[in-house]
Amino acid sequence: MAQSQLEVRLREGTGKGVARSLRRQGLVPGVVYGKNMEPCPIVVEPKALEAAIATESGWNTLITLRGEGPFAGQVVILKDMTVHTILRTPRHVDFHAVSMKKKVHVMVPVHALGKSAGEKIGGSLEVIRHELEVHCLPDRIPTAIEIDVTNLGIGDVVHIEDIRLPEGVEVPHEVNFTVITCTGRKAEEEEQVEEGTEAENA
Numbered sequence: 001m002a003q004s005q006l007e008v009r010l011r012e013g014t015g016k017g018v019a020r021s022l023r024r025q026g027l028v029p030g031v032v033y034g035k036n037m038e039p040c041p042i043v044v045e046p047k048a049l050e051a052a053i054a055t056e057s058g059w060n061t062l063i064t065l066r067g068e069g070p071f072a073g074q075v076v077i078l079k080d081m082t083v084h085t086i087l088r089t090p091r092h093v094d095f096h097a098v099s100m101k102k103k104v105h106v107m108v109p110v111h112a113l114g115k116s117a118g119e120k121i122g123g124s125l126e127v128i129r130h131e132l133e134v135h136c137l138p139d140r141i142p143t144a145i146e147i148d149v150t151n152l153g154i155g156d157v158v159h160i161e162d163i164r165l166p167e168g169v170e171v172p173h174e175v176n177f178t179v180i181t182c183t184g185r186k187a188e189e190e191e192q193v194e195e196g197t198e199a200e201n202a
Helices: 016-024 046-052 185-201
Strands: 003-010 028-034 037-044 062-066 075-083 090-097 104-113 124-127 131-136 145-148 157-159 178-183
Touching: 003 046, 016 028, 016 090, 037 046, 037 090, 046 090, 104 124, 104 178
Parallel strands: 003 062, 028 090, 104 145
Antiparallel strands: 003 037, 028 037, 062 075, 075 090, 104 131, 124 178, 157 178
């Protein structure tokens, strides 16, 4: 699990006027919140923020906050970030304080490993779920859910219950939903043959 540190400081005042003033200074307003703590308004340098999440875990990086304030020493995860529509620069950030002893819900990317057998004969690999919601302790958050697709043929499907998850990691679900599938002409032809057979037997 990737970890980093981030220097932040208390934000004096709240509201749109204060936020606009901070942005004109090249700073990013934000807030730290979590269980058993009052939301704490903060301000952060954009380059420091970028460096803190420039890890293999991205937004799921465990960040220890440094500075003068009630947030000092808190381990947080970047929960939300609004960006400028054109410039794509951060305009506001939300950090969620976590306990290392309590499980969290976070979104983790899905990575397909290898080239499927179906692709080798002209099929297409389709990742239906590019992210999965996982439930685990903060230090168990995987960088990605990796799925070996090399044996996947045309028409084959990987469901959530087919995936071997890392130890201590769960994906809450009630339906055995599709994560990855391989499509192609072979599957379509087989469907047409089956439909024709059903029509003949009707």
